[in-house]
Amino acid sequence: MVRNGDGLSSNSAHLTKKRVFQQLVDEKRVEIVTGGWVMTDEATSHLYAMVDQLIEGHQWVKNNLGIKVKTGWSVDPFGHGSTVPYLLKLSGVDSGTLIQRIHYTWKYYFAKTRQCDFLWRQNWDSIGHTDMLVHNQPFTLYTTKHACGPFPEVCLNYDFRKIYGEFTEYSLHAVPVDQKNIRQKADALAEQYQRTASLSAHKVILVQLGDDFRYDHEIEWHQQYDNYRQLINYINGHKEIYNMDVAFGTPLNYFEELRQRTTELPTLKGDLFPYSDIYTDGTPHYWNGYFTTRPYWKLLNRELERNLRSAEILYTYGLNKARQQGENDIVKVLERNYEKLVRARRHLGLFQHHDAITGTSKAHVMRDYALKLIEGIQDSIFLQTFIVQNLLFGNPGSTKTQVPSHRVIVPESDFESYDTISPKVLLNVSQRPKKIVLFNSLAQYRTEVLKLQVDTPYVKVIDATGKPVLHQINPVWDMSPNKQTSKLDILSNRFELLFVADLDPLALHVFTIAHAPVQEATNATIAIVYCQHCHQAHPVFQFKNFQQGDVQLENIKIRALFDGKTGFLRGITQKKTDKHTFCELYVGAYRSMQFQSGAYLFQPDINAPEINQETLLGSDNRLLVITSGPVASELSSISKEVLTHSARLYHLEGPLGEGIYFENIIDFGVPPKNRDTELFMRFASGINNGKPPVFYTDTNGLQMQKRKTVERTRIEGNYYPITEAIYIEDDQQRLSLLVGHSQGASAWQPGWLEVMVERRMLYDDGRGMGEGLVDQRKMLNKYWLLLEDGSPLSAQLSRPSLLSNYLSKSLQHPPDVFMLEDNRPQGSASLSPFDYVIPPWPLVVQLINKALPCDVHLFNLRTLTDQNFTQFPSKSALLILHRLGFACDVSTDITIPNCFLDYVTNEKYYAFRPNTQFSDLKIKELTKTSLTGLYRERNLERLDEMIVYPMELVTINVTFGLL
Secondary structure, eight states: OOOOOOOOOGGGHHHHHHHHHHHHHTSSOOOOOOSSSSOOOOSSSSSSHHHHHHHHHHHHHHHHOOOOOOOOOOOSSSSSOHHHHHHHHHHHHEEEEEEOOOOOHHHHHHHTTTTTTTEOOOTTTTTTOOOOOEOSSSSSOOOOOHHHOOHHHHHGGOOOOOOOOOOHHHHHHHHOOOOTHHHHHHHHHHHHHHHHHTSSSSSOOOOOOOTTTTTSSHHHHHHHHHHHHHHHHHHHOOHHHHOOHHHHHHHHHHHHHHHHHOOOOOOOOBOSSSEEEEESSSSSHHHHHEGGSSSHHHHHHHHHHHHHHHHHHHHHHHHHHHHHHTOOOHHHHHHTHHHHHHHHHHHHHHBBTTTTTTSSSSSSHHHHHHHHHHHHHHHHHHHHHHHHHHHHSOTHHHHOOTTTTTTEEEEBBBOOOOSSSBOOOEOTTSSOOOEEEEEEEHHHHHHEEEEEEEEEEEEEOOTTOBBBEEEEEEEOOOOOOOOOOOOEEEEEEEEEEEEEEEEOOTTEEEEEEOOOOOOGGGTTOOEEOOOOOOOOHHHHHHHEEOOOOOOEESSSSSSEOOOOTTEEEEEEEEETEEEEEEEEEEEEEEEBTTTTTTSSSOHHHHSSSOBBHHHHHSOOOOOOEEEOOOEEEEEEEEOOSEEEEEEEEOOOOSGSSSSSEEEEEEOOTTTTTTTTTTEEEEESEEESOOTTEEEEEETTTTTTEEEEEEEEEEEEGSSSEEESSEEEOOOOEEEEEEEEEEEEEESSSSTTTEEEEEEEEEOOOOSSSSSSSSOOEEEEEEEEEEEEEEEEGOOSOOOOOOHHHHHHHHHSOOEEEEEOOOOOOOTOOSSOGGSSSSSSOOOEEEBSSSOTTTEEEEEEEOOOOOOOTTSSEEHHHHHHHHOOOOSSSSSSTOOOOOOOOEEEEEEEEBOOOTTBBTTTOOEEEOOOEESSSSSSEEEESSSOOOOOOOOEEEEEEEOOOOO
């Protein structure tokens, strides 16, 4: 594992040390394992970040050490999934990989059946091309105490570290080897090795020697090596007694020896979650609290992820276009700021560490992580704005002035602080028209609804062709914490603008938002407001009172019924068939068991009932508001206690009209308020998903994994990680919840679908953090709920529908929004940065000439670092594609506009439509490579030769030429 999280280069080490280390690597006495930027968490990390940190590490190792990693090493993540073995296999790290922390019953099973070594195969693979050799260490932990054999009290005698001033259990037990005790010590150690070897059929074992924070004193190297050297020589020299060969080695040595002795190995499909231990008090403790722990950080992580991806795509395109068009000043600026891109990559990579994205570090460490995430977001947005400006206008300073620093393009959200929801910039449309730039980073046609804030309700929106755009004005409510009245007030100088944007694939679009005459702002654009507890005197909005009873929202596809008191969903009717499905939203919380539930563990108090939503949210202080207009109808359940919940139906044809969009604002307040509270959102439905219930969760966004509830392990044993989706289904319908960030989820009872949204505990759970969880932040969560028709149970491999994939990508990669800045006072005759732009300038800039098939995701377009000058970008980039699997028997009656799925010929799944190419860019060479770009596989003449099979990831090294 390469750990370079502080952004230090290889030049930080002394030249002599570098030479010695390089010699050890070349002699294979030191092995670099996995080679990623960190040892990534395998439950809560999303696929993009997992791949990106692997690329960053592999490229660094290659550029600085000149080697390619061959083995994997993942000993500390809390549970293991199938994604990391798959990514290692694709990257050429195919000699084998090692895992450690899995459920104690899996440990027992593998040991009993002597299957500690197996081939991990992906669910969709029927022939074994994804098989990855995996070794499961048979004992609890990777420390010397637990690694030499089954008896820790014996193994403690073989950790020979003794540092002056340290008093530890191993320093008290271990006695140096000498001629008097060597036979006794060799006998006891050999017995542990023999017992370990009995758990495998091939009699080859790998024993770790060390622990966290070790070998930090030179003397320890001598203490460990010298004592073990004596023991090894003694054992090897007495074959008649021990009949074994012992040697120092690396994981690669182990896997090479294993392959020589074994020709057939068992195959495993699925994953090894959740992790559970029994080593503290003999009872099961489930490590699935961290699936949700510190969700605000998990949200920030995804914010950086999506901004970095957009920056990568824009940077690769903008840099090479500037090079090919001879814009040397732009090239210099981009080369100089390449360090921002690298820094953002490394900050994202660092946060994938199994004690970072998991939320299981101390509060001051988590604060440092958050600052790095914000810095990465800021760096990514800086690059985006600079490149968008150049693609639209060129360099404003090069036409009327020699100053190239005028910034015309600015982001629409402000990321100044890590601990608050980023506010949207108010657009002063009443003074002069505003230009809004949208970047669709997806390679498909999209229809998206944008939400901005303007200073007047009287606006019009114009697209790039000059046509008016469907839009809607909603009120913005005064949610000041110091409001004295319980009634809602509308802000007089701030309004919410929703507008519908039709976007080309991988393209920039310019929209104009201008002030409109009052007579043009009719009821067709200004929402009607239904509210019982509002001050209803307002010159803009028409108010109507609620009717008694439940509330109904509908669009052309569905009719949703909501509780008239709570504002929570009660049922869904599909208007095409007039079929009503019971689907009730309930918000509650588990009461944590003190000292048992914490950052790592989820352990509800079995003697305490669930905290019901009346107690949690308050039964009398929820204010319901409906806003309804031409774009959307939205019901908001507003409260100052814990949760403000909104449900929205879009009045649009196409995918956006097929589901219910939810937003939750979560605020636990100041501790100890809401102490020992684990807040969940549960949908109870009429879906008959079996007894025990069967449900499906995504694994890092790569695939769906079938789960079956195990009643005897209670709720804590049935929570699983999700990063994109969870669904339940029967033979007629599927209910899916799509999420925007990682969290824990379950389906504990038939028809239930549940996600954990926030956790607070005052006490530590005894698993290493040493603190409670009290640093919660106010946050905004986003979801899509889909009820789809079909017969999904007929499929052997469960997959999301095309519709689900489409809406999930809307959550993961919404359009990037920028503004054209103009800060002159009204009526000013002075020049602004915008005046340096010489018209005409394009209103649409397409980076690619054709859309990709709608099941092919442009995973990344990532500029590679120059191998000789590692602070500069090269002329090559890794183009990574992911062909999303989808169900053919769900939502078959729903059409995705401009969805191209006819590029399958003779069972060859082409990734590009014929003659697809980047706009205005010359490509010198195309080479299919391994995932991280280290191994060349074959050359391509054109992009449309590339074949990507369903579920697979493929990388193409694109080398750009000069015009």
